[in-house]
Amino acid sequence: xxxxxxxxxxxxTGGKASRLKPLSNFFTKSQIPLLNRPLIxxxxxxxxxxxxDEIAIVTSPNDQETELIAKDxxxxxxISTHVQAMPMGSGDALAACGSILKNRPVVVxxxxxxxxxxxxxxxxxxxxxxxxxxxxxxxxxxxxETDRPSQMGIVEVSASExxxxxxxxxxxxxxxxxxxxxxxxxHEVVERICxxxxxxxxxxxxxxxxxxxxxxxxxxxxxxxxxxxxxxxxTLSALLKTQKILLRGNQxxxxxxxxxxxxxxxxxxxxxxxxxxxxxxxxxxxxxPGTVLQNIRGHDVVISPDGQLTSVI
Numbered sequence: 595x596x597x598x599x600x601x602x603x604x605x606x607t608g609g610k611a612s613r614l615k616p617l618s619n620f621f622t623k624s625q626i627p628l629l630n631r632p633l634i635x636x637x638x639x640x641x642x643x644x645x646x647d648e649i650a651i652v653t654s655p656n657d658q659e660t661e662l663i664a665k666d667x668x669x670x671x672x673i674s675t676h677v678q679a680m681p682m683g684s685g686d687a688l689a690a691c692g693s694i695l696k697n698r699p700v701v702v703x704x705x706x707x708x709x710x711x712x713x714x715x716x717x718x719x720x721x722x723x724x725x726x727x728x729x730x731x732x733x734x735x736x737x738x739e740t741d742r743p744s745q746m747g748i749v750e751v752s753a754s755e756x757x758x759x760x761x762x763x764x765x766x767x768x769x770x771x772x773x774x775x776x777x778x779x780x781h782e783v784v785e786r787i788c789x790x791x792x793x794x795x796x797x798x799x800x801x802x803x804x805x806x807x808x809x810x811x812x813x814x815x816x817x818x819x820x821x822x823x824x825x826x827x828x829t830l831s832a833l834l835k836t837q838k839i840l841l842r843g844n845q846x847x848x849x850x851x852x853x854x855x856x857x858x859x860x861x862x863x864x865x866x867x868x869x870x871x872x873x874x875x876x877x878x879x880x881x882x883p884g885t886v887l888q889n890i891r892g893h894d895v896v897i898s899p900d901g902q903l904t905s906v907i
Contacts, residue, residue, distance in 0.1 A: 599781065601723065602698045603641035603649040606687045607634065607660055607705040608678055613829045616898040617882060624653070624660045624705045627882060628827060629840050630849050630866055634660055635667050637703050644719040646701065648672040650694055652687045655679060683798030684777075689788040697781050699727070702801065704775030708825040708836060709736075719776075722818055725755075726778045733805055734778035735817035738824040743767035747802050749817060757815040760806045771817075774824050777801050783808065830896045831906040834878060838862040849883075878906075 611618035617626055624634040634651070641649055653660050653675055661675040678690040688695070688702055701723060711718060719736070726734035735757065740746050743764065750758035750769045759768055779787075783804070792803040809815050825839060826832035838861075841847060846863040848854065854865070858875045865871065866883035877893040884899045895903045 599697065599699055600648065601646055601727075602691075602694065602700045603646040604688060604691060604700050604702045605634065605637045605641070605649060605651045605705055606684055606702065607651060607653050607657065608681050608687055610681070614833070616900075616902050616904060617830070617833075617896060620882065620899050622654070622657050622660060624651075624657070625663065626706075626827065626833070627864075627866055627880070628708075628833065628837060629847055629864060630883075632663055632667075633705050633708075633827060634664055636708050637705050638664060638668050638671070638673075640703060640707070640709060640719060641701065642668060642671060643717055644701070644723055649674075650691045651675045652678050652690050654681070683794070683800045685787045685791050685799035685801045685804055688784065688801065689791070689799070695781070695784050695788065698784070699778070699780050700784055702777045702779065706827045707775035708827055709774065709776075709820055710823040710825065710839075712822040718820060718822065723778065725816070725818070729816065730814065731778075731816045732780055732783055732808060732813040733815045735805075735815070736774050736776045736820050737771045737817045738774050738820045739770050740772040741770070743770050743772065746772035748772055751817050751819075755816045755818055757809060757817050760802065760809050760815070762800075762802055762806070771819065773802065774820060777805070783813075830904060834862065834880060834894070834896065834906055837864055837880060838878070 607624035609623050611623040625632045655677050664673050676691045678687045747762045748767045749760050749771050787804050791799040792807055794803050825836040845861050846859050848865040849867040851867045852865045852869040854871045856873045857871050860877035862878045863876045865881045868884045869881050870886045872888045874887050875891045879892050879895050881897045882899045892903050894907045897903050
């Protein structure tokens with residue numbers, strides 16, 4: 595792959611986020627709040643931190659806000675949005691970007707992929723992109739250990755960073771190295787996904803399915819373990835755990851616009867913008883923007899804008 599091709603970042607925001615209900619009744623997946631920032635902000639920062647200054651965001655047809663949020667958050671970047679008409683998989687979502695993909699390598703990121711560096715002095719995504727570009731790989735996959743290999747896309751990797759096998763949700767996993775929701779693809783692979791896609795048994799076009807085919811065809815697919823945290827935001831319980839990690843020992847995070855009276859705010863509590871709390875006791879809780887609460891005790895809960903408390907235990 596020529597090194598002078600302009601790398602494009604692509605963020606996939608589709609999915610119903612059904613495991614995040616009732617929050618997802620009020621927010622699309624890209625707008626789910628984490629430390630009072632939408633998930634899309636973390637994906638944008640991940641790409642921008644690797645000096646990618648052009649990002650295509652794939653949204654669902656009913657998502658009218660993600661584009662405005664993204665462009666307002668990083669006006670210094672060139673951001674475009676593209677609609678995936680039907681939820682037909684990650685490959686179909688990538689193809690929805692259309693002509694902007696022509697002759698360009700891409701770094702595709704799932705919007706709920708949250709990665710932390712092991713050291714502030716390094717940028718692993720930059721390093722892995724450099725390896726992908728200079729090493730002549732057809733595809734490159736950041737990896738992370740998982741304790742749930744039967745629920746993930748799992749790979750084996752050699753000492754030379756060559757992928758030996760790729761398997762989606764294997765019954766008998768060959769390793770505990772999982773795909774983290776980031777795919778680096780040459781423009782040739784992107785073109786194949788767009789023009790000659792693999793259709794799964796579920797009728798969806800998945801990037802992972804194409805990678806399995808490329809691997810069988812002896813394409814050059816590499817990967818490297820991410821040395822740092824891979825944080826989960828796929829469920830309400832995981833969201834609170836990730837919130838606690840990102841607070842880094844701080845007791846709570848309260849938006850300056852929130853009004854709190856006669857209340858006790860304990861460990862791992864995030865209160866969103868424009869909330870009004872009176873006589874509440876909160877611990878290990880996320881309070882969504884705009885929530886009005888009175889006279890409640892909320893421990894180990896996620897609270898949606900309508901005031902509904904959902905236990906995470």
